[in-house]
Amino acid sequence: MSYAPLAPPGLAVEDRTQEIARELLERARREHHHLTTLNRWTKRVLAWSLSDAQLKAGVLRFIDCLPSLTTPQAVARHLHDYFPLHHLRLPAAFRLGVSLSRPGLLTAPAVSAVVRHIVEQVARQFIAGSHLHDALGLIHRMADRGVLVSFDVLGEQVTSDDEANTSVRRYTTLISELSTACRRLHAPDAVGDRPLVHLSIKPSSLSAHFDPVSFEESVADALRRLRVIARDAVDHDVAITLDMEQYRLRDLTLELARRLLVEPGLGERLQLGIVLQAYLRDTPQVFGELLSWLRDHGRRLSVRLVKGAYWDSEVAYAKQRGWLLPVYHNKRQTDEAFERLTEQMLSHRELVRPELGSHNIRSIAHAMAVAESLGSSKDAVEYQLLYGMGDAIQGAIRQLGFPVRVYAPLGELIPGMAYLVRRILENTANESFLRQDLE
Amino acid sequence: MTAFQNEPLADFSDSSQRTRFASTLEQVRRECGWKAPCVIGGQPVVTGRWLPSVNPAHPSHIVGQAALARSEEVDRAIACALRAQARWARTPVETRAELLQSAAARLRQQRAWFAALAVLEVGKPWREADADVVEAIDFLDYYRAGALELAQGKAVIQQPGESNRYGYVPRGVCAVIAPWNFPVGILAGMASSALAAGNVVIVKPAEQSPILASFFVRLLHEAGVPEDVLQYLPGLGEETGRALVEDPRVALVMFTGSKAVGLSILRTVGNPSAAQRFVKHAVVEMGGKNAIVVDEDADLDEAIHGVLISAFGYQGQKCSAASRLIVHAALYDRLVERLIPAVAGLRVCDPIEPRCDLGPLIDADAKTRVTTAVAEAAASSTCLYRSPPERLPAEGFFCGPALCAEVDPRSPLAQEELFGPVVCLFRVRSFSEGLALANDTAYGLTGGVYSRSPSHLKEAIDSFQVGNLYLNRPITGSLVGRQPFGGAKLSGLGTKAGGPDYLLQLVVPKTICENTTRHGIPLE
Numbered sequence: 001m002s003y004a005p006l007a008p009p010g011l012a013v014e015d016r017t018q019e020i021a022r023e024l025l026e027r028a029r030r031e032h033h034h035l036t037t038l039n040r041w042t043k044r045v046l047a048w049s050l051s052d053a054q055l056k057a058g059v060l061r062f063i064d065c066l067p068s069l070t071t072p073q074a075v076a077r078h079l080h081d082y083f084p085l086h087h088l089r090l091p092a093a094f095r096l097g098v099s100l101s102r103p104g105l106l107t108a109p110a111v112s113a114v115v116r117h118i119v120e121q122v123a124r125q126f127i128a129g130s131h132l133h134d135a136l137g138l139i140h141r142m143a144d145r146g147v148l149v150s151f152d153v154l155g156e157q158v159t160s161d162d163e164a165n166t167s168v169r170r171y172t173t174l175i176s177e178l179s180t181a182c183r184r185l186h187a188p189d190a191v192g193d194r195p196l197v198h199l200s201i202k203p204s205s206l207s208a209h210f211d212p213v214s215f216e217e218s219v220a221d222a223l224r225r226l227r228v229i230a231r232d233a234v235d236h237d238v239a240i241t242l243d244m245e246q247y248r249l250r251d252l253t254l255e256l257a258r259r260l261l262v263e264p265g266l267g268e269r270l271q272l273g274i275v276l277q278a279y280l281r282d283t284p285q286v287f288g289e290l291l292s293w294l295r296d297h298g299r300r301l302s303v304r305l306v307k308g309a310y311w312d313s314e315v316a317y318a319k320q321r322g323w324l325l326p327v328y329h330n331k332r333q334t335d336e337a338f339e340r341l342t343e344q345m346l347s348h349r350e351l352v353r354p355e356l357g358s359h360n361i362r363s364i365a366h367a368m369a370v371a372e373s374l375g376s377s378k379d380a381v382e383y384q385l386l387y388g389m390g391d392a393i394q395g396a397i398r399q400l401g402f403p404v405r406v407y408a409p410l411g412e413l414i415p416g417m418a419y420l421v422r423r424i425l426e427n428t429a430n431e432s433f434l435r436q437d438l439e
Numbered sequence: 440m441t442a443f444q445n446e447p448l449a450d451f452s453d454s455s456q457r458t459r460f461a462s463t464l465e466q467v468r469r470e471c472g473w474k475a476p477c478v479i480g481g482q483p484v485v486t487g488r489w490l491p492s493v494n495p496a497h498p499s500h501i502v503g504q505a506a507l508a509r510s511e512e513v514d515r516a517i518a519c520a521l522r523a524q525a526r527w528a529r530t531p532v533e534t535r536a537e538l539l540q541s542a543a544a545r546l547r548q549q550r551a552w553f554a555a556l557a558v559l560e561v562g563k564p565w566r567e568a569d570a571d572v573v574e575a576i577d578f579l580d581y582y583r584a585g586a587l588e589l590a591q592g593k594a595v596i597q598q599p600g601e602s603n604r605y606g607y608v609p610r611g612v613c614a615v616i617a618p619w620n621f622p623v624g625i626l627a628g629m630a631s632s633a634l635a636a637g638n639v640v641i642v643k644p645a646e647q648s649p650i651l652a653s654f655f656v657r658l659l660h661e662a663g664v665p666e667d668v669l670q671y672l673p674g675l676g677e678e679t680g681r682a683l684v685e686d687p688r689v690a691l692v693m694f695t696g697s698k699a700v701g702l703s704i705l706r707t708v709g710n711p712s713a714a715q716r717f718v719k720h721a722v723v724e725m726g727g728k729n730a731i732v733v734d735e736d737a738d739l740d741e742a743i744h745g746v747l748i749s750a751f752g753y754q755g756q757k758c759s760a761a762s763r764l765i766v767h768a769a770l771y772d773r774l775v776e777r778l779i780p781a782v783a784g785l786r787v788c789d790p791i792e793p794r795c796d797l798g799p800l801i802d803a804d805a806k807t808r809v810t811t812a813v814a815e816a817a818a819s820s821t822c823l824y825r826s827p828p829e830r831l832p833a834e835g836f837f838c839g840p841a842l843c844a845e846v847d848p849r850s851p852l853a854q855e856e857l858f859g860p861v862v863c864l865f866r867v868r869s870f871s872e873g874l875a876l877a878n879d880t881a882y883g884l885t886g887g888v889y890s891r892s893p894s895h896l897k898e899a900i901d902s903f904q905v906g907n908l909y910l911n912r913p914i915t916g917s918l919v920g921r922q923p924f925g926g927a928k929l930s931g932l933g934t935k936a937g938g939p940d941y942l943l944q945l946v947v948p949k950t951i952c953e954n955t956t957r958h959g960i961p962l963e
């Protein structure tokens with residue numbers, strides 16, 4: 001595909017955005033009938049969730065608690081509890097389970113096994129696995145398609161120093177094992193000097209006391225552990241990104257990044273990334289301050305621009321405390337902010353390595369159009385998508401010759417539930433781009 | 440006037456709020472050393488006896504001294520109150536409401552100052568101190584709105600020729616006997632509700648927090664509450680408190696505190712003296728031995744988080760605090776395995792430091808009481824965790840968190856309120872057994888359930904005998920107007936602070952029926 005010559009931003013960018021979006025969509029459709037290839041049970045579960053809000057709540061709550069149930073009897077009882085027989089819109093498979101288990105036609109273990117199978121299938125859609133070989137398998141499969149991977153380690157909430165130390169060990173083990181295993185792997189084309197092995201890290205998993213009220217101590221406690229991971233990352237040529245969690249942890253997280261970047265002997269060598277959430281009203285300002293800081297300190301940082309994964313909980317958290325909402329009210333505001341931030345990010349490539357985390361074809365196409373208007377090369381922006389979401393879009397972006405990375409969570413089901421439920425909600429939210437494709 | 444809205448909590452993720460609070464703390468720390476005389480009819484009264492109020496994290500640091508009222512001050516205060524009562528009762532409710540509104544506005548402006556003083560006088564960590572003052576603002580505003588509504592009376596049936604009205608009149612002189620654990624919030628709730636309803640108030644603050652109380656009383660006076668309508672009478676519970684409760688001129692006693700004192704107040708109130716011309720009324724909030732039941736399907740992350748907040752927030756010195764943790768056997772070991780290091784990681788230090796998870800206990804008695812109980816528990820049951828004494832600050836009434844298992848459910852440790860950071864764990868084989876164990880105390884204040892089973896949640900709603908039941912969330916931190924607060928059983932009489940029925944306790948209904956006919960002709 002050839003680019004038009006440098007065009008002024010504004011209308012030209014808008015026209016190009018729509019053109020590219022159409023092209024992406026067509027290519028994606030040619031890859032697959034749906035933008036996301038869903039496995040059978042995920043398709044069903046998402047369909048139930050779309051059919052009826054009450055049923056959706058029931059299904060999500062049930063899925064959320066299933067991994068914690070230790071006996072088949074408990075599974076059977078929860079099925080009855082969540083899906084009373086008189087529920088007319090009860091999905092067939094579950095209804096079967098419920099009614100058969102009632103008069104004892106089917107034993108509780110059998111029902112439990114069926115239901116667990118379903119939920120494991122759904123988990124498999126969004127969670128890459130729990131073992132090193134799952135991770136390696138994925139790296140290879142993706143490499144065949146010219147796609148890079150970033151791993152995220154799903155974990156329970158960290159409530160003690162022991163648990164924080166355990167998460168550090170998980171990260172460092174993964175770093176050394178993956179880098180050893182990938183040493184002989186050939187980088188996909190168009191990857192350039194992008195790191196093959198990439199890790200996304202949840203700052204809250206680094207400290208049991210990651211609380212902004214005691215800002216300094218919290219940063220110090222998390223930094224103590226993050227440094228260990230960062231050193232290993234440098235030694236093994238692995239890049240790391242600090243995921244962005246709730247708004248209240250945002251400043252702590254950015255401070256961690258700044259501290260790492262000026263850490264003697266580490267800061268210049270570390271390939272570090274952070275995440276900006278476009279749904280936060282103050283992100284443009286925070287980004288501006290970050291840019292000045294990078295300029296002043298002569299550092300460069302990867303920046304993954306996303307819309308933000310915690311919208312509902314941010315709203316509830318702020319409202320319950322009587323605070324102004326940190327997030328925009330309307331999806332459209334978030335989308336617009338995302339595009340403005342894309343422009344801001346792309347015009348500061350001397351300070352940031354831009355990454356775009358979105359499945360929304362419009363948002364992606366816009367970034368491509370802006371990059372084009374700035375005369376950037378194709379590998380100026382790394383496009384990132386979540387594992388199990390929008391794989392046809394991944395393919396389309398690759399076909400156009402842009403770098404793509406998939407963010408893949410690794411972990412067991414129990415700690416993975418929060419992530420899993422977030423993904424199901426995201427895929428079925430009224431405002432979601434991917435939902436429109438399901439309907 | 441506007442409808443009630445909860446005051447926003449401080450947001451300490453905002454660096455400017457952190458900096459401001461830290462500097463206010465420093466300022467208030469330097470200001471310490473106040474003298475708080477009794478205030479009767481607006482006049483300061485020095486009694487010759489002083490009660491020091493110390494910073495529990497640094498007992499050598501005197502926050503201030505309060506005059507100890509003698510029987511003559513009690514007498515003068517009641518006499519003064521009595522003279523003001525009729526006038527205050529006739530003051531239009533709109534005026535009373537305006538005064539409370541202006542008090543709320545003043546407290547909003549000074550909230551950091553009051554919160555800082557709470558850190559110093561009673562050892563509250565930052566967020567707890569802020570929440571205490573926020574609750575006070577909420578109460579002022581909630582009862583302001585409530586009094587206006589109450590003044591409308593209730594509709595009764597009308598027929599031609601008669602006009603029927605149903606309204607409420609104040610009870611009379613009210614003694615507010617306040618606790619130290621919410622030195623601003625609960626004091627404000629009791630005092631402002633009584634004032635809003637038209638009762639003249641005598642404040643008897645807790646011995647451990649008289650300085651905060653004196654500033655709160657001053658704030659109400661500055662907001663325009665007439666000097667003779669609000670008296671400040673610091674003193675000892677057994678002396679001043681008892682004298683107020685027993686005095687035949689006091690019509691209403693509002694008390695929050697221990698079960699022993701609460702019940703003795705109820706006994707006194709139930710035995711009218713010959714000199715009394717009315718039956719006294721008491722609003723009494725007592726303690727709790729609150730349980731959290733963790734079901735087999737609970738979200739462990741959430742449950743542990745909730746237990747840490749509920750059991751150790753403000754060192755467990757809340758009547759709503761969790762002191763019993765009842766866990767389904769299927770989850771017990773995993774929970775304990777994670778809970779112990781989590782508790783061991785809590786930071787016990789001077790609450791002036793923002794990282795503080797647990798500050799000091801309120802006084803030397805409390806420290807002795809809790810330390811002894813934990814030592815006894817260690818001797819008779821499995822103490823899963825005790826703070827190593829060498830990790831506690833050298834000075835101050837510190838006593839770290841403790842976890843005890845295999846406690847005899849009938850033992851005092853499992854039955855009596857300890858008011859400290861100590862949790863008894865119990866292993867149960869079923870959820871129903873857990874609920875039964877939870878109900879097996881004389882108290883019934885708060886209770887919590889962590890379960891993802893709808894039928895179990897319903898079972899808890901139906902049979903957990905508590906005033907405030909919390910499902911899948913911490914059991915402390917009720918908010919005015921959102922979670923009206925108060926206990927059942929021996930925890931309280933069902934009054935709900937910050938709830939729609941509270942003011943009804945502070946008034947008596949009055950019916951007025953007027954014949955509107957002249958010569959048998961209805962004139963309406």
Ligand SMILES: Cc1cc2nc3c(=O)[nH]c(=O)nc-3n(C[C@H](O)[C@H](O)[C@H](O)COP(=O)(O)OP(=O)(O)OC[C@H]3O[C@@H](n4cnc5c(N)ncnc54)[C@H](O)[C@@H]3O)c2cc1C
Pocket residue numbers: 242243244245275277279304306307308309310311327328329330331332333334357358359360363384385386406407426431432433434
């Ligand atoms: C590789 C990758 C990494 C990610 N890492 C993070 C991370 O570290 N932190 C993080 O928070 N998220 C992260 N996300 C998730 C991301 O924030 C979005 O939740 C997700 O990508 C969906 O956005 P979209 O652009 O794909 O879809 P779209 O459907 O276009 O957008 C959905 C998004 O719009 C926003 N939105 C929805 N309703 C409203 C409303 N009423 N008002 C305002 N905004 C609304 C929300 O942010 C919602 O997620 C990541 C995503 C990817 C692909």
